[in-house]
Amino acid sequence: MREKPIINWFWAGILLALINLIVFLVEHRPIGASTAFPYLGNLLFPVINNEYLPEIEKSGRWELWFLAGGFLGAVITSLITRTFRFTFTPVYWEKRLKLGRKSRILFAFFGGFLLIFGARMAGGCTSGHMFSGGMQLAVSSLWFGIFAFAGGLLAAHLIYRRRYTE
Amino acid sequence: MIKVFILGAIFGAIMQLGFLDRLSKVIGAFLLKDLTIPKALMIAMGVGAVFLYSAEYFGLIQFHIKPFYPVGVALGGLIFGIGMVIVGYCPGSMPEAVGEGRMDALLGIISGVIGGIIFTIYYPVYHSSFLHGNTIGAPTLTDLFGLEGLAKLLTGIAIGMTFVLLAFLIDRLERKYILKEEEAESLDGHVPG
Numbered sequence: 001m002r003e004k005p006i007i008n009w010f011w012a013g014i015l016l017a018l019i020n021l022i023v024f025l026v027e028h029r030p031i032g033a034s035t036a037f038p039y040l041g042n043l044l045f046p047v048i049n050n051e052y053l054p055e056i057e058k059s060g061r062w063e064l065w066f067l068a069g070g071f072l073g074a075v076i077t078s079l080i081t082r083t084f085r086f087t088f089t090p091v092y093w094e095k096r097l098k099l100g101r102k103s104r105i106l107f108a109f110f111g112g113f114l115l116i117f118g119a120r121m122a123g124g125c126t127s128g129h130m131f132s133g134g135m136q137l138a139v140s141s142l143w144f145g146i147f148a149f150a151g152g153l154l155a156a157h158l159i160y161r162r163r164y165t166e
Numbered sequence: 167m168i169k170v171f172i173l174g175a176i177f178g179a180i181m182q183l184g185f186l187d188r189l190s191k192v193i194g195a196f197l198l199k200d201l202t203i204p205k206a207l208m209i210a211m212g213v214g215a216v217f218l219y220s221a222e223y224f225g226l227i228q229f230h231i232k233p234f235y236p237v238g239v240a241l242g243g244l245i246f247g248i249g250m251v252i253v254g255y256c257p258g259s260m261p262e263a264v265g266e267g268r269m270d271a272l273l274g275i276i277s278g279v280i281g282g283i284i285f286t287i288y289y290p291v292y293h294s295s296f297l298h299g300n301t302i303g304a305p306t307l308t309d310l311f312g313l314e315g316l317a318k319l320l321t322g323i324a325i326g327m328t329f330v331l332l333a334f335l336i337d338r339l340e341r342k343y344i345l346k347e348e349e350a351e352s353l354d355g356h357v358p359g
Contacts, residue, residue: 007184017209070178083266097193114281117284133231137219139305164199
């Protein structure tokens with residue numbers, strides 16, 4: 001049996017559209033997430049002869065605050081709805097995919113790197129490209145969505161398909 | 167910045183309540199076993215297009231379209247999609263996953279920050295290389311047809327509504343081919359339409 005969300009996909013989608021409209025109205029920009037990562041990296045380890053930081057500084061700072069808020073929001077709702085679970089290896093990872101803690105560490109580390117590197121190559125992620133760009137019907141973002149989905153399908157079927165058990 | 171923080175908290179609450187920040191939903195989507203995220207994304211895109219094209223028509227907002235460089239966006243998208251399946255989270259869902267206690271996402275954030283530093287170093291080379299390629303402006307679908315004013319609004323709404331219909335079509339296909347019948351009845355029984 002799959003986990004049933006507190007709010008279903010339909011209402012989650014409507015609320016996400018609404019919050020992006022509000023961000024457009026109040027902040028005069030769309031929602032985004034992936035520039036927060038190189039921005040935070042540059043705060044911690046300044047890169048010399050940096051051509052990238054000036055380009056992402058403004059949106060990086062915005063997205064870092066936005067994601068910090070996202071963290072707090074999730075803490076609050078997960079405590080209220082009693083869905084907070086302090087875990088390292090997700091149950092799905094162990095039960096459905098029959099994988100262990102070591103592989104979770106390895107995968108989380110390798111995947112996180114590819115995730116942000118790919119997002120910065122393309123200029124956005126699920127939030128900035130697929131979601132914010134998609135609802136503006138941006139060609140670049142829909143193009144990104146096609147290739148991200150293709151990459152994900154390919155990787156999922158090569159890596160997890162044979163391990164998956166109902 | 168407190169305003170941005172509060173907006174982020176609302177976003178995080180929606181993501182967490184919709185379980186859109188879970189590894190099981192990300193990997194499930196790409197294994198074509200659990201289409202919660204693709205359906206929520208289609209609804210958000212479709213309803214969002216109706217909202218944004220209306221707001222833009224009445225001069226309430228301005229669009230922010232990302233530049234279109236087909237080669238770099240495609241390569242980045244492929245690497246991003248592969249990375250998402252391996253880590254099990256999106257950049258915008260990792261903080262929420264950590265917020266609900268999933269510490270593997272914290273590792274994803276740390277390696278994402280390292281990825282960001284390495285990209286910063288590599289950026290000058292990448293930006294002028296064939297991997298990035300030429301930029302062809304920053305068009306929307308309505309720009310491709312050269313639409314303005316009311317025609318742009320109506321086309322935006324029509325495409326948006328198509329996305330919404332597609333979400334319900336995906337839902338129907340999921341119930342028919344992926345979920346067992348008894349599961350389908352107990353799941354999301356109160357979805358409108």
